[in-house]
Amino acid sequence: MIYRTSLAASALLLGMVGAAHAQQTLVYCSEGSPEGFDPALYTAGTTFDASSHTVYNQLAEFETGTTNVVPGLAESWEVSDDGTSYTFTLREGVQFHSNDQFTPSRPMNADDVIYTFERQQGEGSWEYYNAMSMPDLIESIEKVDDMTVRFNLTRPEAPFIANMAMDFASIVSKEYADQMEEAGTPGALNQRPIGTGPFVFEDYQTDAVIRYIKNEDYWKEGEPKVDNLVFAITPDASVRLQRLQAGECHVMPYPNPADIDSIQSNTDLEMLQQEGLNVGYLAYNTTQEPFDDPQVRRALNMAIDKEGIIDVIFQGYGEIAKNPIPPTMWGYNDSIEDDPYDPEQARQMLADAGVEDLSMRIWAMPVQRPYNPNARRMAELIQEDFSEVGVDVEIVSYEWGEYLERSRAEDRDGAVLLGWTGDNGDPDNFLAVLLGCDAVGNSNRAQWCNEEFDGLVQEAKTISDQSERAKLYEEAQVVFKDQAPWATIAHSVVFMPIRSEVEGYIIHPLGGHLFDTVSLNQE
C-alpha cells in the first residue's frame, strides 16, 4: 500500500535540502508501535500519538500546551440551563482525507458525529468510552440539522465537554465506514484511518515506520507546517537518544533520567520540560484499623522523606506532591501547606493516637510509570522512614494484573503505591475517580468515602462555570489534606529532547505528542 506520488516527497529528508521547493520532513523517534489506528478501541498514549493526534480531530480540543478546552470540529456549543443537554454547531466545509480506496463525496456533517458515538454505545471493545462511563451518561444523540448535533445526558455532568476532546471522541467518517463495511473490510478503519486531522495517513510498516503527509486542505489556516511526518519506532531510550544525536530524528520522547544532564549540555539538542499531569501516591486502607484514624495517617505522612524520594527515585527530576491533583491543572489549591517531614512529631502523634508496635504492609507496583519509575525502591525508602518512627513494614508485590485486582478489595491489608495520569485535564477526573464514594472497591484504593469531600466534588459536576467549579475543588483539597487518605508523593516532570532546528514544539500537558505547529529551521 504505497503511493508513488509520495516518493518525491520522501526523497528529501533530514537536512538534505533541495533547491527551490525544499520539502520539510519531520522525523519523530516514537517509543513503541501503535496497537491500531482507530483511537476509540484503545487506551494507550502511543496509539493516540499515531492516530487521534495526527489523523483525527474531535468536536472540542485542548488548546496546545494547556488543559483548556477550545472549539475543534464544533465551532461552538450551548449547554442547557439544567446542564443535561449540549448542542454543538459543526464547522462548515471540513473535508475528510482520501486514500486509494476512498474519496469523500461530502464534507464532515452531523451523520459522522452521530456515527462516531453511536457505534461506541453498542457492543465492542470501546474501553475508554466505557471507562469514562459514557454509555450511562449519554441518553440520546439527536440530529437537529445537518450541521447541528444535540447530546442529551442522563444527569448534569460538567466534565462532559472535556470528554468530547478526548481521543475516543475522534470523529470518523460514516461514509468511509459504510463503504468499508460493504466491501467486507470493516478492519480498514483500524488499519488505514481516514480523518480530518492535520496529517494524512500514508503507510505503516509494522513495528518500523509510520508515514504521514500534510493535509493540504486542513481547516486550520497555516497548519501543519511540515510536508511529511515520519514516526521511526525506536523502543530503547538509549538508542532513541543516539538517533537524535546522529540526526536520524528530530524529536524523541521519554529520555532516560540518567541521560538528561548530557542532553542539556549538547549544543545540537534542546531540552523542553514540563510537569506531568499525574500524581504518584500511597493509599492507606481507611476502613482498616488503625488507618481509619486520620491522625495516624497524617502521622505516617509526616514520617515520609519526600525529598529523599525525589532525589533517589526521580534522580531530582520530579516534584513533591502536596495535593492529589497536579499543579498544571485548573482548580489546584496552591495555598495548601504540605505536611512537614518530622519523624519526631510523627512518633508523638502515633503515641497520642494509641498506636504501638504497628506493623503494616506496603504494596510496590511491579511496573514502571512516569509517576513512579521504581516502586520497589520507593517502598524500601518508605520502609526505612517508617522504621524511624517505630512502624515495621513488609513490602509485597504481585504481577501487574493481580496487583490491580487485589488492591481494589475493600478489606485489603496494607497501603498501596499507585498513581494516575489525567485523561481529560478536568479535576473531576482525579478527585471523583480516585477518591469519590462511588469508586470505593474500585479505583478508590484508599476505600475512602468522606461525605464533605464527596459532596463538594459531586456539586462541582453539576455546575458548568469553570471558576465556580474551581472554588469547590479548592475546598475539597482542604478536606483531603486534613483527612489524609493518601500520602501524596510526587508529580513527574516530562522531558522532551529535540534537535535545535526544531521550532514550535510545545509539550502537551495531557501527555500526547502533537506536530501540527512544528516546523524545521533548515539552513
Next chain:
Amino acid sequence: MLKFALSRLGTFVPTFLGVALISFAFIRVLPGDPIIVMAGERGLSEARYEELRQQYGFNDPLWVQFWDYLTGILRGDLGESFVTNRPVWDEFFSLFPATVELSLCAIIIAIALGIPAGVIAAVNRGKFFDRALMSTALIGYSMPIFWWALLLIIVFSGNLGWTPVSGRIGLLYYFDDVTGFMLIDSLLSGQDGAFGSAVSHLILPSIALSTIPLAVIARQTRSAMLEVLSEDYIRTARAKGLSPGRVNGVHALRNAMIPVITVIGLSVGTLLAGAILTETIFSWPGIGKWMVDSIFRRDYPVVQGGLLMIAVIVMIVNLFVDLMYGLINPKIRKR
C-alpha cells in the same frame, strides 16, 4: 535416504502436538488476567468484565478453548490478535522475513568466522593463537547481548559515525515490500543507494546477534578438530606427504563437521532468543519484539501462535540438520 527422512518426519507429529499444548498452557499459567491488564489503573466494572470474558471466549472450559485452538491450527487459522484484531498468521508473516534476514546474516558471519577460528586454534593447540582465539570466544559467549549491542551503537554509530544507529533502511528510501527481505527489495526497487543503506543497517545487529553462536561454533570446531587430528588416518595422511592444508582442511575438517553442524542447528533456537533483545535495541521490526509486546499485553492468540510457529521453525531446521548428517556421513544414513 527417503526412509530416513520419513522416519524423522514421523517424530514431527507428536512433537507438534506437544508444542501446541505447551504454547497454549504457557500463557495461561502466567498470572495476570488479560482484561484486567488491558484496563490498567483505570479499572472496569464487573458487568463489563463479564461481557469481555464472554467476547474472548474465556468462559468456555479450557479443553473447549484448546480444541478450538487445535482445530483452528489444522485449518491454518491461528486466531486474531486481541489488540490489533488482525490474524496472527498475517502478522507473523509480515514480520518474520526481517527476523530471518537478520538471523541468516548472523549465522553466516558466525560460520564464516567461527569454523576457521576453531581450525586455526586446533592446529596451533596451546600456542598463542589458540589461547587468544579461545579467550576471545569465551568473552563473546558470556557477553550480555543488550550491553554489547549498545556498546556497538555508541562506538560505531555515535562516536565514529560509520553506521546508522538503528532501523532496517534509511528513512529516505521508501518502496513496496515484495519479498520482505530488505536486501532483495532494495535491489528490486532500483533506487540509488537503497541496497547500500540496507547493508549498512544490517551490519551492527548481525554482529551483535552472531557473537554467541560464533563463540560456540569456534569452540566446538576446535574440540572436534582436536579429536579428529589424533586419529590414525590423519597420521597416515601426513605420512603420505599430503600438505598440512589438505590434511587439516579436507581430511580432518570434514570428519569434524558432524558435531559442528549439530551446534549450528541448535543455535537457531539461541538466535531466535537473541533476536528478541537485538531487535528491540536496533528497532528491527521482526517477530522478537512482537512476541515480547504480546506477552506483556497477555495477547493470548499472538503468544501461543507465535510460540508455535517458532517451535515449528526450530523443528524444521533440526530436521534439515538431521538430513545433512546423512549427506556428510553415510554411516548415519544406514542406521
